[in-house]
Amino acid sequence: MNKQQTAHIISHTHWDREWYLPYERHHIRLVQLVDSLLDKLEQDPDFKSFFFDGQTIIIEDYLQVRPGNRERLERHIREGRIFIGPWYILQDAFLTSPEANVRNLQIGHKDARVYGEVSRIGYFPDTFGLTGQIPQLMAQAGITNAFFGRGVKPTGFNNTVSDDGYESSFSELLWEGPDGSKVLGILFANWYSNGNEIPVDPAEAKVFWDRKLSDAERFAATDQLLFMNGCDHQPLQTDLPEAIRTAQRLYPQTDFVHSNFADYVGAVAAAALDRGLSTVKGELRSQRTDGWGTLVNTASARVYLKQMNQRGQALLEKVAEPLASIARLHGGEYPHHLFTYAWKTLLQNHPHDSICGCSVDEVHREMVTRFDKSRHIAEGIVEGSMQTITQAVDTSLFSGFGEDALPLVAVNTSGWSRTGTVSVELDVARLYLREGLTLEVTASRMKAIDLDGRVLINEQGTEIPCTVEDLGLSFGYDLPDDRFRQPYMCRKVKLTFEAEDVPALGWRSYAWVRLQEGEGALLTGKVSLLQGEQVLENANLRVEIMADGSFALTHKPSGKVYRDLGIYENTGDIGNEYMFRQPAGETPLTTQGFAAGIRVIEDTPYRASVEITHEWAIPASADSLLEDEQRSLVYYPERQAQRSTATVLLKLRTVLRLEQGGKGLKIESFISNTAKDHRLRMLFPTDLAASTHRADSMFELAERPNEPAPEWLNPSNTQHQQSFVDVAEAGAGLAVANLGLNEYEILRDGRNTIAVTLLRCVGEMGDWGWFPTPEAQCQGEQTAEMLLIPHDGDVVSSGAAAGAYQFQIPWITAQAELHPGTLPAVYSPLRWSGKSAALSSFKMNEDSGDLLIRWFNMESKPCELHLETDIPNRGFYKSNILEDKSAVLDCSSTVALELPVGGHEIVTVGIGLG
Template identity: 35%
Template sequence: MKPRKTYHFISHTHWDREWYLTFEQFRYRLAHLIDNLLDLLDRESDFKYFHLDGQTIVLEDYYALRPERRERLEQYIRSGRILVGPWYQQNDLFLTSGESTVRNLMEGIRTSRALGGEMKVGYLPDHFGLAGQMPQLFRQAGIDNCIFGRGLDIESHESPFVKWRSPDGSEVAGMLLYYWYNSAQRLPNDEAILRLVFEGLREREEKINPSGHYAMMNGVDHLEAQYDLPEVLEKLRKMYGEEAEFVHDTLPNYAAAVKAYMESLPPEQVEVVHGELRECFEYSILAGTLSSRVYLKQANLRCHDLLEKWVEPLSAWTELLDLDEYDAGAIDYLWRAYMECHPHDSICGCSQDAVHDHMMDRFRRVEELSGEVLDRKLNILSSAVSAEGCDAADHLLFVMNTSQLASGGTIRTNVDFLAEDEVSTFAIEDPDGREVPYRIVSAERLRRQVLSPINLPGVIDVHRYVVEWKPCVPALGYAAYRLRPNATGRVVIDRPLPARPTLENERLLVEVRPDGTFDVTEKSTGAVLRGQGRFQDAGDRGDLYVFGQVPGESALVWSGPVEYMRRTKNELYEECVYRFDWALPVSLSPDLESRSAGRVVCSFEVTLRLDRDASEISMRIDVCNRAKDHRIRVLFPTNGTSEVVLAGGQFDVAERAWNEGAGWKRDANSQPFWKWFATSANGIGTAVFAKGLHEYEMIDVGTVASVTLLRCVETIHLREPIPMQEDRQPKGQCLGSWTFELAVRPFVPGEVAPATLYREAERFHQGLMTKQRPIAESRWKRGRPWVQDGMNGGVFPDRDPNAGKPRLARRGSFMRLEGDALLSAVKRAADGRDVVVRMYNVGRRETDVTIGFPVPTTGMSECNFLEEPYEGAKATETATIGAKKIVTFRVAKR
């Protein structure tokens, strides 16, 4: 006798916090949804379960409007009738960092466990493609399955159930929601209609699913619970008797049943799929969101660098050195505010203009608070550096580097002197007493506000010099340079320019053509990359989700002459600035079938810079966009067909065929990258680093790499000649002025490892931070003690909590990391006891790593990313990280 087929009815809502309505509009509707759900659970014992979309942020949203009903809601969560977690929110996986996905799970699981436990399902219902390392992350969280809605083309696979394997070999049971998360969205109560509807559902389910277990997803975006579902299920039971089982059930129960079915099969009958999942047609993957509203992506990357790469490490290091507390509450707040921008309809840029306006406000708040935290940490660290050998009139220029590579580029720094000192010359000396060359960009007199926690704000007059110079700072460390006023410094003077615009250092020769494109010669091999940096424009009749090709159109390419604005050559760098005006079609024609005949001028200004000793050419692009319904890309031709593209990813370097995804009909075969990607052909490679840009496409049979700068459209949904009023979002057209920062890094394949390119891209993104510290600090603290300041002639002195403690050397590292692994996090453990260090190995071989700090520690002990020690883990000085592995260590101070 065959086992009965089981229909698992899963009551749920998919809750986008913001999308076609704003967050506050949706939050009010969420409050009523949960109110009605609680009433339903009170009165209907047969309504057993409801899923709050696998996320916990909705609880915070509800508590804000219904604080008096918190305990009532939490009772149902504790009893298991309302399921929450494991996520904090449903973030996009390609437009956020791997570390932010970890924090998302950490926060969701922490909240869930306080209420009885998280749903043990790797629930990814509506993500626009799945990152390849997700099985490894789920396994570290104790989750052995993943239920997902996009990324696997069911027509290309024999079953919707697969083993999904990460690059490191971690596996979860993958279960595609082949009819999405609304497969049984609402069922009628009328018996005749119910039978008709269910027969249709049954036929299609049994045709595609061989397991005998069917996920009947009863719900969809923002819908409330079907209050009469128990009655409907009872009618189905009477209709079908012993023929089938109808269960009001949970996703964990369904996952367990399917997993048991998969394990009952011979291993060869269960397909294994590897790495990232980005299959299907374009309106399934929605790859155009990689470049919609690029300003959101740029703001997100700025906050990423501030929070992950600066605030947390500096906070951990200052606490480890006993210089300052960790600021755990502020950092937790920053993470939650930052993650509020990460849901897929938020960071993807496919929502109302008002939604994204609110996001930009959140990003600004993260930047503002991060800036305050960093200013405090830099003040504390710079004040802890020894001033031995300095005169009272001197200053220290404290320079901080949180990347894994020693600094190497030219930076721009403000240098202030009190106006009353009339400083007209100055010298900069490195920690070894050697003079450092610098170039004066500008000088001006200004008034600067002075803030103090114990005196009212004051004002000082300063003479400010803006200088360019090249500090040398160790990896994960700092250097304090002596600034000597009224000394004769080594001032850089610009040199005579060559007859034609070229940039050159010991590694590279860059020859700029009359049309603004440039040829790059890699001197060690003589290989030449020709025609780099050409601009392309194409009409876009798509929407905020996908690029839409204009029928019959060929992309426009700039090939006219450019105007050279400035050229600079000195011992620090060589630079070339050019501009051009491009008359582009105003918009699409009214029927959306072509571009308009009218033209509007869009202006471009490009700055190419090659630093001394640099391996890459930096490229700043300023665009004033006045056109609508189009896409602007910059092109980087290769030396032939690039068969494989390496792309920076989440805890990995993805390897893709040049035409990855070409089997599905897409107007643009766009692919994601995180901070960098690289191509190579005929012995020469090109890596492109880009700040806040995430979309590349290989075109012309894999011989040209394109990076999307702007994609300008204005509708949320598929564009129609007569638009829906609520669908038009004019700010999606990205009119106005925009700045993009990229770098082009030639390399020799086989000589430069992917991990090296990743570290260089990180350094390009993170940059350096500086803090000027006067030795005679009291002269710079001219606040007022009272409003009636005539009653006191001076100011009240501040207390230095670190006075009397050992001073730091003038150069050093706060952390030593040896081994070929990339750093993802340095933070304090959530329980407040240890430093947590997370690393990952993007290589195909294991690597040994050693972590060291400037204070004694007990060594590193491996744990999962939830910071729970593995059973039997022992503290060691050196650890081995397997190929493609993500590892987390706890380090305790002795």
């Protein structure tokens, strides 16, 4: 009898590296699993293959404990019985930066090639929603498919499946990105455990397969059925060959095979040619569901982790890599080995249960250490690169101001010219302890250094307003490459000033110099951005602070006024680390109308700052019913707990900062949190007529509706963001940029208010059991930083998007010596323009030694990328996400390049060096 369908059984384990147990507890189980797998592969040829969950870090973790089994492991990989890659780790898609996703893919490919072939499987089994550009990311990596468990189907408690509401007719679909890239999408419609623990006993197998075959046929578009033999931390099913033989005897018309993803994909692709698969476009965020199972509020669980991640990512990809590349172009080292180590350490915090903040407390404590370790490496790379750069910059133009002139450089590693307030610490004078003076004499001489009569000038000799803070006597040391450490004492000062028009990927030089005899200060008169204590104003913005601490923001170019900004909102949260749940019937508390303390804390020509304080009595926690419901595993949407009648003081300190040349208003929020089971947000009513908004996502400004789909029942409609969210109408718009605040909501309040989550405090992990997480209550001092950027209605052409991206990137400043050099005082190795292009990466490739530069088009319309450089090179070529050379560009010049960029295209240009 002819076989009518094929049952592809794929052995795997979904390996959450850390989650409901700390890493090392899971690590023990991983070693046991792989030990048993290697034994089984060697003992039973009928156990065909095993999939290592798409992440190569499993190999690292195993060999860390079992280094002697490397040869065994490698042999099975090369024989095609263990499938590895393409990722280093299985990351969350929305909470990790675009470049972090790229590095994850690059490192996974590199590590997999050491052992054998890389699996060309776009694997996202449990990722909490998927970004719209993943099809293009996969296509550029040579991957034609994407396997995922969430995003296009109704998912309820414990991953139950509903029959309706699908964006796709089948579990097989075509997924199209905003640029038009398409991949074959495979939805785990019955989850990635639908073939788990297959019975050998015929009677049990009959019951099992009657149900499983029916479930798979219900969603499958073809006669190729997928059964995933494994689940979270699932031990190996060693009797699987026997179970398959039992199934084959019971169902002779079905061909049961111990399969793998490559064979399954090939079979489905061939069988689906005439099936008319549905095409799903863009983001997969479970938009067509009741909204209770999207896990979106992991974006606000343990906000401190997201903030540390933002700092770490920005320092590596937007500072250390560009600086090391520039240093390499001028004789320095590009430390690929250190970058790989720093990236791997950071990426180990990017698995979905880690960066999402939805694990037990021990997991997240270890994450803090990893963030610190990665940052320390990045800081070391930055320091070394800056030494190379400052040694090459020609600062001799300042020698006319005396031998004690103190040069410095302000470096802008963003993709656009930049103006902003910077600070730098200078050693005015040093005395090395090797000089043999007593410590008392050394300290006395440094304290006696005269700081009077100095001013800050730029490379043209123009005096720049600055604030000088005397940091007094300071201890320091050098760590030379050729001798023992060299301690010293110095007199240190901190200068703060506005660096103006610093070129993209470049710098501008300054010097703190002593006025010559007979010279007076060039600056005269008091310049202020303040009008009284409650109004800040520059050429672009006017900010008027009200008695309750809210403020009105006027965008002078358009005349648009935004009112009632900066109000705090507080609600209870009886949900968990995965999902927010406000107590039924609760009215949110706000600071509107609540008197605030207001005082000026900074008044300089380059910046003014006003402090706003509140001491706000809010409920201390949820009531006692919440813990009873948590212990009883009551599904969080069905909980009846309310907030406690006891109160505590929530102390809030808000600082508004306006810079002289700023086009945005910076907001710093300092929160002294003593409450539990609550959420704190800041509200920004836009009063703009818009039915959609745009949010920065992975290589994309995603456009999302303000109103959810009809199926949406959750009163909350929070969403993910990366750098900013924007609401706009014709002629006016307001973008809210953030540092590590990944959750926002457009309120359905008639004002299109942007609500940004600053803090969310809960006491349990959630999901499948009772896992208390007291540290997720985020007690103590917390901070949040935002930048409000009003614009003319087009977030891209107005430069607001560029300003939001620059907000992510710290300025880098460094003291220099007074000397001639090969690089000018104001310099950038690269000049580029592109109407809707955004620079994403500037780094060196380890294999070729070439410079690789990446942009993405923020708009759907094509744009023209123009590039000029004075870097000696062999020519330009187009690359892909993996930095393989894909095409030599038709360009006879090694100085300039014109390159068309398609709508939403991610484009990587290589510059051949050497």
